[in-house]
Amino acid sequence: MKLAEAAGLFLAFLARLITGAQGHWYGCPPKAEQRIYFANHQSHFDWVLIWAALPGDLRAVTRPIAARDYWTSSPLKLWITREIFNSIYVSRQRTDDQDPLEPLADALQRGDSLVIFPEGTRGSQGDPQPFKSGLYHLAEQFPNVQLIPAWIDNVQRVMPKGEVVPVPILCSVTFGAPLQLQPGEDKRVFLERAREAVVALRNIH
Amino acid sequence: MGALRNLTIGQQVGLLFVALFGVLVVVTLVAFSRTLRELTPDQLETHEQFHRDLRATWLGAVLFWISWALGAVAATLLFGVISFLALREFITLTHTRRADHRSLLLAFFGVLPLQFVLAGSRHFDLFTVFIPVYVFFAIPVVSAFGNDPQRFLERTAKIQWGIMVCIYGMSHAPALLLVDLPGYADRGAFLVLYLVVVVATAQIVQEAASRRLRRRPVARAISRSFSWRAWLIGSLSAAFVGALLYWATPFKPIPALLMGCIAGATGTLGEFVMKALKRDAGVRSWAGLASVTGAVGLLDRVAPLCFAAPVFFHAVRWYFGLR
Numbered sequence: 001m002k003l004a005e006a007a008g009l010f011l012a013f014l015a016r017l018i019t020g021a022q023g024h025w026y027g028c029p030p031k032a033e034q035r036i037y038f039a040n041h042q043s044h045f046d047w048v049l050i051w052a053a054l055p056g057d058l059r060a061v062t063r064p065i066a067a068r069d070y071w072t073s074s075p076l077k078l079w080i081t082r083e084i085f086n087s088i089y090v091s092r093q094r095t096d097d098q099d100p101l102e103p104l105a106d107a108l109q110r111g112d113s114l115v116i117f118p119e120g121t122r123g124s125q126g127d128p129q130p131f132k133s134g135l136y137h138l139a140e141q142f143p144n145v146q147l148i149p150a151w152i153d154n155v156q157r158v159m160p161k162g163e164v165v166p167v168p169i170l171c172s173v174t175f176g177a178p179l180q181l182q183p184g185e186d187k188r189v190f191l192e193r194a195r196e197a198v199v200a201l202r203n204i205h
Numbered sequence: 206m207g208a209l210r211n212l213t214i215g216q217q218v219g220l221l222f223v224a225l226f227g228v229l230v231v232v233t234l235v236a237f238s239r240t241l242r243e244l245t246p247d248q249l250e251t252h253e254q255f256h257r258d259l260r261a262t263w264l265g266a267v268l269f270w271i272s273w274a275l276g277a278v279a280a281t282l283l284f285g286v287i288s289f290l291a292l293r294e295f296i297t298l299t300h301t302r303r304a305d306h307r308s309l310l311l312a313f314f315g316v317l318p319l320q321f322v323l324a325g326s327r328h329f330d331l332f333t334v335f336i337p338v339y340v341f342f343a344i345p346v347v348s349a350f351g352n353d354p355q356r357f358l359e360r361t362a363k364i365q366w367g368i369m370v371c372i373y374g375m376s377h378a379p380a381l382l383l384v385d386l387p388g389y390a391d392r393g394a395f396l397v398l399y400l401v402v403v404v405a406t407a408q409i410v411q412e413a414a415s416r417r418l419r420r421r422p423v424a425r426a427i428s429r430s431f432s433w434r435a436w437l438i439g440s441l442s443a444a445f446v447g448a449l450l451y452w453a454t455p456f457k458p459i460p461a462l463l464m465g466c467i468a469g470a471t472g473t474l475g476e477f478v479m480k481a482l483k484r485d486a487g488v489r490s491w492a493g494l495a496s497v498t499g500a501v502g503l504l505d506r507v508a509p510l511c512f513a514a515p516v517f518f519h520a521v522r523w524y525f526g527l528r
Binding site: 154157160163167168169 | 289292293294296297301303306309310313314
């Protein structure tokens with residue numbers, strides 16, 4: 001076993017020890033289909049939680065998105081995001097000649113699954129903020145990839161903004177039924193529908 | 206049964222585990238044979254519940270055996286992990302705010318390990334007062350530095366309570382394992398087993414009695430099954446079983462009877478208090494579907510032990526006049 005694999009297993013174990021990382025597959029079974037999971041974003045811990053809640057063989061093909069300027073700034077950060085999580089790097093600065101979604105589209109073309117947080121930034125408590133349009137463009141470009149809404153519960157209590165050490169509190173990830181972009185559906189209507197699909201999972205336990 | 210006392214310690218321990226696993230095997234076989242018959246959905250549910258409990262008992266027995274085989278350090282570690290999981294479940298279902306983050310960290314990563322280290326290293330004087338005195342003052346101080354006065358008393362009280370039940374109560378189980386009683390060295394496992402058996406007996410008998418008797422519940426809003434008579438029957442049967450097991454303990458038959466009664470009575474009362482707590486948190490069982498986070502229901506199983514262990518531990522120490 002390689003070091004990165006072992007570190008990944010250890011990290012998943014740690015996440016389970018601290019949060020339980022319960023995955024509730026409410027609307028779809030955990031299958032090795034190509035998927036885009038989209039979830040509410042409350043804490044740095046969100047990605048690790050979704051990742052730990054996935055079955056082991058899905059972890060290898062499900063990739064997060066990392067900000068290039070931050071996560072490549074030191075060798076350790078680079079190693080964690082590249083070797084353990086196999087992240088997709090996107091740059092936060094927009095340049096005119098480059099589509100920011102291009103790395104994501106590349107990964108989807110290769111058949112990988114993605115986890116995205118369409119709110120863009122970490123929200124405070126309460127309802128998620130309006131979704132950014134990236135989800136819509138991906139859904140348009142890749143109609144065959146399943147869009148799975150997910151609600152992450154309780155994680156803001158584990159590690160509130162500004163804290164470094166997580167407190168052990170049980171969390172869960174509820175996965176909902178796949179969403180489809182309707183033909184000719186307006187961007188804003190679709191994004192609102194997607195957001196509501198995520199929020200609706202809050203009350204299912 | 207006096208002859209059993211003449212065996213060597215090793216033989217007695219061996220006998221204990223043979224008996225324990227023998228009983229478990231028999232119960233499992235009987236339970237399995239029952240599944241071969243047709244069952245009504247109602248029976249099936251009862252059976253599934255029983256099956257879950259049985260699995261938990263198996264796990265507990267195996268862990269108990271492993272911890273015994275590996276010695277004091279492993280046993281302390283094992284109970285420490287259980288305490289950690291129980292506290293995790295407790296904190297999940299209580300309302301805490303951002304400002305409590307540091308005190309929660311202190312509880313999980315400071316108080317918990319330290320308390321079990323104190324138990325494992327047999328510092329029973331400090332072990333007894335560490336949480337009720339020092340941690341009692343430390344937690345609100347740390348919480349107050351969180352700079353949030355909203356519901357301050359309520360929040361700290363809940364954290365204190367969780368620490369008291371999940372860490373303090375639970376840590377008395379390894380302490381029983383390690384306490385040195387005159388003429389009873391290296392046989393702490395019997396004391397722990399005695400405690401577990403007696404508490405379990407009280408619980409099971411009380412449950413069965415309340416179903417059979419259908420008395421008026423004492424506090425309907427908290428538990429529909431708890432009645433004084435059922436509680437008394439449970440405690441008395443715990444006393445009876447305790448007296449039967451006297452050969453395995455450092456007590457004479459009458460004190461063994463009394464100790465069994467005390468442990469059984471506190472255990473079942475502890476379970477009753479836990480029910481009130483669950484009602485407050487709005488869940489029926491720590492495990493059930495209603496719980497936010499899919500807690501595993503560990504707290505349900507260990508709560509009676511958490512209540513009974515400290516009382517029993519100090520009763521034992523007092524009985525032997527230990528300081």
